Amino acid sequence: EVQLVESGGGLVQAGGSLRLSCAASGFTFSSYAMNWVRQAPGKGLEWVSGISGSGLNINYGNSVTGRFTISRDNSKNTLYLQLNGLRAEDTAIYYCAKVSATVTKGYFDYWGQGILVTVSS
C-alpha cells in the first residue's frame, strides 16, 4: 500500500523558514517523480514544485521560484521542500504527491494527507 506522510509544518513568522518532509512507502521511491502541491484556505490547488525520480529534473511554480527548494533522498525514501523567505500568501496546506511516471509528466496517482503551513505577518 502506497503511503505518503508529510511532516514539518507549523506556524512561522513572515521572512522565516521551514522544511517539509514527506516519508514515502509502498513503492520503489526512486522510480517516480514527486511533487508538492499546495492549497490556500478556501482556495484551489496550486502546483509548487516537482522533482524527477533521479533528482536531476527539477522545476518550480512562478510564485515560489527562488524561495523554495525541492530535494529528495532516495536512500531514505523521503521528499523535502525547503521554504525560505516565507510570506503570508504562502499559508496553505501542502500536499506531497506521487507522479505516475519517472518525470513530472504523468498524473498524481497518490497524495499525502497534507500539512498546514501558517505564515504570520
Added chain:
Amino acid sequence: QSALTQPRSVSGSPGQSVTISCTGTSSDLGTYNSVSWYQQHPGKAPKVMIYDVSQRPSGVPDRFSGSKSANTASLTISGLQAEDEADYYCCSYAGSYTVIFGGGTKLTVL
C-alpha cells in the same frame, strides 16, 4: 503560468449528467494529452478521477469520462449521485516538467 479556466460551480439532480469544462492555451492543454481530473471532498486530499484526457484509474466508476478538443478539456459525470458532490480540478502538463491546475469547480447535487 495562469491557471486553467473552469466554471466556479455546476449543479445537477441525481441521475442527471453534468459536464465541467477546462480551458487552457496552446502552451499547455492544447499541446499535451497529459490532462487529468481530481475530485476533492471537504477536508480530504484530492483523488485522481481521469488521466491522459480520458483514462479512468482502477476503481473509478465508468460514470466519469473525459475528453479534449483543441484547448478545452471536459469532465462528464453521468448518473449523478449524492457522493459526487465535491470540488473538481483539471490539471495539465505545461512543458519543461511543470504542471498547471484549473481554478476548481464546485459540483452541487441538488
